[in-house]
Amino acid sequence: MSQEIDENRRTPEELAVLFDLEPEIREVIVEGRTDVGLLRWFFSVTHPAVDVKFYAVQDRVLIDNSRVTSMGYEAGNRGRVIATAQIVASLFPAQKAGAFVADRDRDAIGLDSCPDVNGLFFTDFTSIELYFFNEQSLRKLLAVTLRAPHMVKAAEILAAITPLLVMLFKIRAVLRGLPAPTPKLAASVIDKLRVKVDGTSNLDPRDAIQKSVKGKVDGLLEKYESITVPPGADVRNYINGHDYCAVLVRYLHSNHPQVFREERRGLAYAPTLELALLTSAEVADLSDTALFQELTNFLCAAGD
Structure with a gap:
């Protein structure tokens, strides 16, 4: 791991404090770097004036798998994203600076939960792909x-x-x-x-x-x-x-x-x-989906 990426990493509690003290920032934490690329491209086209930073969870969050599993989520990037979002929301329920995006995975058959947490968004389908x-x-x-x-x-x-x-x-x-x-x-x-x-x-x-x-x-x-x-x-x-x-x-x-x-x-x-x-x-196709609409609304309201 590069020094730059390591210096970016924070605990969920540190991120919560950051989002509370600097409500004007916009930050999105997702499961993987491919997700980062897609979302960064989308917002650079649709909202070029909005300064949004995108991070893969492994490049931004310091959270052990043991803590993730203790909260009832499966170890891995999806669990890290959801657990971090839940911790942040528990400390500052109304924060509007940080957003989190996770795959819906097997929610349709009840094998993966998609909790209703402020700032946490899920893909419309099982995954980005x-x-x-x-x-x-x-x-x-x-x-x-x-x-x-x-x-x-x-x-x-x-x-x-x-x-x-x-x-x-x-x-x-x-x-x-x-x-x-x-x-x-x-x-x-x-x-x-x-x-x-x-x-x-x-x-x-x-x-x-x-x-x-x-x-x-x-x-x-x-x-x-x-x-x-x-x-x-x-x-x-x-x-x-x-x-x-x-x-x-x-x-x-x-x-x-x-x-x-x-x-x-x-x-x-x-x-x-x-x-x-x-x-x-295609921007038009993504813009019509719930995830991209909800994420846009959340990020554009941040700092208001």
């Missing part, structure tokens, strides 16, 4: 970044991979519900995924769960089947953000491998493709 789970964003990625042939249609890809993404979400939810240490999804489940144009694949829930828990799956398949997407619900609340590009890569590899040739080889690495996808953002 799902703001780009739409035909327009994917079409731009395919045409500009991957230079895909015209026959490669964004709408057809989304229709093909959506059921797979929901299956992976359900598998991860089953694993998440197991006692600690919670098993992770076996890497081979996605690494060896093969997807046909129509969306049929070699993904098998029983096999994926068995590989992940390395043991019996008694009762786990029943839990898997019990997780359903309610009629009319937004499917983006039932998809893991990082799975989107991981499955997209497997689909393209299976059906259109030419999009990863020459200088585009590096884009076959899902985290890199994910960064490229974020550049397809």
Whole structure:
């Protein structure tokens, strides 16, 4: 960690005092540095005159995982953001200088809580990545970044991979519900995924769960089947953000491998493709969502 970043870090209590003593400042603390880049870009375009500083929680907050878990949140960046926001609000409930943004994650099925705390905001969907789970964003990625042939249609890809993404979400939810240490999804489940144009694949829930828990799956398949997407619900609340590009890569590899040739080889690495996808953002699309509207209102009211 660089000295500059280390000097920026404060305890939640120190941040609370800062926000109280300097109500004119505007600061947003988020889960990761990719989130920082997206939000900084958005506000630089929509409100260039507003001086807002954006930080990833690991670059701004000094809080131990033990304290996070003692407050009932899972260890990790999401838990750090929520716990810090809660501590700040408990000390200065009306502060308007500091905002916090966390992923909604599995709130739709009750596995992750989204507490109502002043200054704390949640993504409209499971995570930031799902703001780009739409035909327009994917079409731009395919045409500009991957230079895909015209026959490669964004709408057809989304229709093909959506059921797979929901299956992976359900598998991860089953694993998440197991006692600690919670098993992770076996890497081979996605690494060896093969997807046909129509969306049929070699993904098998029983096999994926068995590989992940390395043991019996008694009762786990029943839990898997019990997780359903309610009629009319937004499917983006039932998809893991990082799975989107991981499955997209497997689909393209299976059906259109030419999009990863020459200088585009590096884009076959899902985290890199994910960064490229974020550049397809359009201000107008983000401005219409609850998170960006609420965050804008909060920041523009800071110091009033």
